[in-house]
Amino acid sequence: xxxxxxxxxxxxxxxxxxxxxxxxxxxxxxxxxxxxxxxxxxxxxxxxxxxxxxxxxxxxxxxxxxxxxxxxxxxxxxxxxxxxxxxxxxxxxxxxxxxxxxxxxxxxxxx
Amino acid sequence: xxxxxxxxxxxxxxxxxxxxxxxxxxxxxxxxxxxxxxxxxxxxxxxxxxxxxxxxxxxxxxxxxxxxxxxxxxxxxxxxxxxxxxxxxxxxxxxxxxxxxxxxxxxxxxxxxx
Numbered sequence: 001x002x003x004x005x006x007x008x009x010x011x012x013x014x015x016x017x018x019x020x021x022x023x024x025x026x027x028x029x030x031x032x033x034x035x036x037x038x039x040x041x042x043x044x045x046x047x048x049x050x051x052x053x054x055x056x057x058x059x060x061x062x063x064x065x066x067x068x069x070x071x072x073x074x075x076x077x078x079x080x081x082x083x084x085x086x087x088x089x090x091x092x093x094x095x096x097x098x099x100x101x102x103x104x105x106x107x108x109x110x111x
Numbered sequence: 112x113x114x115x116x117x118x119x120x121x122x123x124x125x126x127x128x129x130x131x132x133x134x135x136x137x138x139x140x141x142x143x144x145x146x147x148x149x150x151x152x153x154x155x156x157x158x159x160x161x162x163x164x165x166x167x168x169x170x171x172x173x174x175x176x177x178x179x180x181x182x183x184x185x186x187x188x189x190x191x192x193x194x195x196x197x198x199x200x201x202x203x204x205x206x207x208x209x210x211x212x213x214x215x216x217x218x219x220x221x222x223x224x225x
Contacts (some may be wrong), residue, residue, distance in 0.1 A: 034213065043115070043201050043216030044154065087153060098144070098169060099214065101153030 003027070004088045009106040012082075015044060018075040020105050022088030025069040029051065031092045034099065035073045044101070047073065053067040080108045115204050115217035117149060123223045132187045132220045134202035142166070142207060143185040145177060148199040158186050160185055189222075197224045 005015040022071055024033065034049040048055055048062045049082040052095075055062045057084040087104040116135045124130050138141050139215035142161045156169035160179035172180055172188040183204070199221050203214035 041219075043203070043218050046213040046215065049213065085153075088120060098156035098159065099154075100156070101146075103151075103153050 002040045003090045003100055004102055006086075006088055006102065006105045008103070009108070010094060011108050011110055012075075012078045012083070014080060014109050014111050015077055018078040018082065018109070019087050020073040020075075020088075020107065021070065023070045024088070027090050028092060031090045033062065033068075033071050034089040034091060035060070035062065036089065036099075036101070037082075038085045038087070038104070039081075039084040047082050047086075078107075080109050080111065083107060083109045115202060115215050117200075117202055117217040117220050119220060120218070121221045121223075123225060125193055125225050126194060128192050128224075129188065129190045130222060131194060132189075132200050132202075132222070134185045134187070134204075134217060135150050136183045136185070136202075136204035137215050140204035140206050140215070141183050142204070142205045142212075143179055143183065144203045145185070146201040146203065147171070147196075148196075148201060148219070149195075154201055157187070168220060192224045212214045 032049050034053050035047040036044040038044045048057055048060050050062045064071045085104040085106050087101045089099050115137050118133045118172040118192050144159040145157040148154040161199040163179045176188045179185045201216050201219045203216045205212040205214045
């Protein structure tokens with residue numbers, strides 16, 4: 001069952017920040033928000049995850065609203081290699097629990 | 112550190128046949144999950160194995176089965192292939208079963224059923 005809602009597609013100019021939104025209005029208190037991306041014909045790649053606080057790593061930043069019902073993945077300086085499908089997933093830390101990928105957002109970075 | 116590898120890369124089978132797909136986990140990872148990704152869709156969870164035991168299953172029929180070996184490598188077996196089984200099959204390993212652990216995906220095996 002779909003736990004997240006994402007726009008189907010987005011464009012971003014090369015060098016600009018790409019802001020990818022995700023709605024997860026039914027998120028439970030113990031569910032984390034994960035972001036993965038999938039470049040064409042490759043396996044998904046982990047980007048970042050968080051519970052309540054904003055998170056940053058070398059790839060991206062994750063901003064989670066105070067009520068946790070939505071989040072935004074930020075790629076600060078998008079490059080052509082960031083063109084991919086981005087998946088927002090919510091998942092509880094329960095043994096055997098799966099990742100529900102949905103259909104994601106297809107991001108195209110334009111030169 | 113060796114990443115997740117899968118074999119074969121591509122495979123063509125005919126309806127009714129059986130297929131075995133293989134996955135080698137990333138070093139130190141004891142948990143492996145398998146996903147099916149149809150064209151234009153996100154990956155769908157098939158099942159997870161932890162220390163050689165099935166540890167969670169998605170909405171797939173029993174003709175999808177798996178094995179995990181003591182070295183944590185894994186196989187996905189599909190019997191009585193149907194046309195709709197044509198997809199990219201992904202395996203992902205993680206260092207544990209908890210939700211804190213991200214999954215590391217292999218490149219996938221593209222299965223075509225004719």
